[in-house]
Amino acid sequence: MASEENxxxxxxxxxxxxxxxxxxxxxxxxxxxxxxxxxxVDMSTSKTGKHGHAKVHLVGIDLFNGKKYEDICPSTHNMEVPNVKRKDYTLLDVSDDRILELMDDDGNLKSDLNLPVNDMGKEIKDKFDEGLMLVLTVMSTMSDEQVIGYKVDNK
Structure with a gap:
């Protein structure tokens, strides 16, 4: 008797x-x-205390909004580490509403990222308007994605 699983x-x-x-x-x-x-961005370890565990003091900066976080964890305990991926895309277009049109090495199109609102975003827009070919580096983790860098493609 076979059961059907979905x-x-x-x-x-x-x-x-x-x-x-x-x-x-x-x-x-x-x-x-x-x-x-x-x-x-910073971490320090305290000596073992009365209850036997050394503590690790962590200072971290949010990858996407730059907010600073601090945490203390016993050195033998586990913490979750995000799977972070970086991928390069060729910039094809920047729309009037700051949406990027990107293409990866396999020819797949991506158009769900916004131009960064910082100085780097202005540089990308200016260089693209000059007619330069740009390759943007996109970092993604936990369903968040953001452009974190660029370089001029001299091909």
Whole structure:
């Protein structure tokens, strides 16, 4: 007697985070703090105390909004680390409402990112308007994506 099972999932099953022991985290690495993906900018470890655990003090900056977070965790406990991906895209167009038209190396189009509102966004727009070919680096993690850099493509 065979039972019919139906699994409805929208992804390939890859987790957005993975656990890592607090003591093995490193400066310039990534960690989840208060539910947000952060880059570790400072960390220090205290000595073992009366209850036996050394504590790790972490300071992180949110990858997408720049907000500063702090956390303290026993060194033997696990913290969640986000899976962070970087991908390069060729810039095809910037619309009047600041939406980017991008293409990856396989020819797939992407048009769901906005031009950054900082100085880098202005530089990208100015260089694109000059007619330069630009390659934008997009960082993505936990369903957030953002342009984090660019370079002029001299092909």
């Amino acid at each position: 699994f409805d999932t929208g992804d390939a099953g890859a987790s957005q985070t993975y656990p890592q022991q607090c003591s093995s985290l490193r400066k310039n690495g990534y960690v989840l703090m208060k539910g947000r993906p952060c880059k570790i």
